[in-house]
Amino acid sequence: MRSRDHDRIYLSPPHLGRHELNYVHKAFEDNWIAPTGPNITGFEQDVCQYTGAAYAVALASGTAAIHLGLILLGVEPGDDVLCSSFTFVATANPIVYQGATPVFVDSEPNTWNMCPVRLREAIEDRIRVGKKPKALILVHLYGTPAQLHELLNIAAEFEIPVLEDAAEALGSHYADRPLGTFGAVGVFSFNGNKILTTSSGGMLVTNRQDWAQQALFLATQAKDQAPYYQHSTTGYNYRLSNILAGIGRGQMELLEDRVKKRREIYAWYKEKLREVSAISFGPHEPVGSRSNRWLTTILLDANQTSATPEQVRQHLESRNIEARPLWKPLHQQPLFASSPTYGGAVCNDLFMRGLCLPSGSSMTEDDLQRVVDALREVVL
Known part of the structure; x- marks a missing residue:
């Protein structure tokens, strides 16, 4: 087994x-x-x-x-x-x-x-x-x-x-x-x-x-x-x-429980990785709002780690853990090459630095710890 x-x-x-x-x-x-x-x-x-x-x-x-x-x-x-x-x-x-x-x-x-x-x-x-x-x-x-x-x-x-x-x-x-x-x-x-x-x-x-x-x-x-x-x-x-x-x-009937669990997962990751200076969490909730934290997302600081988001993703994959990049901006997609675009530097930077972590509401603490351990192996 x-x-x-x-x-x-x-x-x-x-x-x-x-x-x-x-x-x-x-x-x-x-x-x-x-x-x-x-x-x-x-x-x-x-x-x-x-x-x-x-x-x-x-x-x-x-x-x-x-x-x-x-x-x-x-x-x-x-x-x-x-x-x-x-x-x-x-x-x-x-x-x-x-x-x-x-x-x-x-x-x-x-x-x-x-x-x-x-x-x-x-x-x-x-x-x-x-x-x-x-x-x-x-x-x-x-x-x-x-x-x-x-x-x-x-x-x-x-x-x-x-x-x-x-x-x-x-x-x-x-x-x-x-x-x-x-x-x-x-x-x-x-x-x-x-x-x-x-x-x-x-x-x-x-x-x-x-x-x-x-x-x-x-x-x-x-x-x-x-x-x-x-x-x-x-x-x-x-x-x-x-x-x-x-x-x-x-x-x-389960929605509020699922939101509660996803928010707990986000908070758990943030607490367990708080001393890893290369990792920051986002996006940030506006004052007076609540995010369902559908996915926990992180950004890597290139001044604090040599690992790229793709290297981190591949390392997690080697541990049988699925992660994925943040959305590639639509103005960078070949499909929309001729579409007018206003700005772009912010979402370009987010895409280059970001990663989505496993966030399913059925995750156990052991699952979460496996993800954190794998992140530490490659980011630190």
Whole structure:
């Protein structure tokens, strides 16, 4: 039998409880094996109750939710859409789906999210060239709230609607208010590595009933009201299944426990590595906010260690421990080589220096100690 010391430690594996099967079994018993059913309705209600959003639409992915959100905000071919550069490609891909142009904005060094100074610069410059942005996608990276007060004020000043990408941030708060509810549209992801998972899936939230109805209409192939299949609008196959929604219902019952555990993991790493001067932790929570600490992330100081993030990652891999680089900025991606970019030095530096550590809520103290020991072997 293989020793526990050799079991693989994954970055952020799914962590199921005991209640998910109750909802899934109920779906089987009632034959709701479809992209409709009581689990979907219940899951949407659960998310509304938790976040305070008036309406929620359960979808096949967070990417689908962003895409539909952009449609609701009126983004069309030729439009500019402001977007964080320091994020996963799924944030920006739906901009391209709409035939629009991503306009990338650099991070600030505290929360690692969009920089208000660079945002204003981008808006004013795009207006100067006759391309006022149609929308702003505002990301909360690794579950850490962005500087919402400043960013939302700028967006309001220029009357630019906000799509809030809280894909990584379910369970995070800003000023005692759940993330995902500050924009005209909010988006969550339930991918397999997220703090709450349905294997795959996403959710769009909004306070506008007409938008929720339109999102549902578009997500279910845009079928006109007729006794036969008639379609006047391009639709999408974006609805979540009733089976996966059942997993989501069970996961929602565990969300606060999962947030608590992830925050404890972040604090544990920080305490055990406090004397390792080459390692610092981030991003930092704005005053009065709470990050769900979806992933614990570190930065290496090249003046304190010769080890690069890739060397550290490979060393951890040799110990059967999964880690990964921070997001490569989107303005550096070949896909977006021609997209306008404002700033870039901050997120470039973060990418060059950073690493994500294993952060799954099922990790034991022995697992955490293995990661710390492996880090010490290569960084010190």
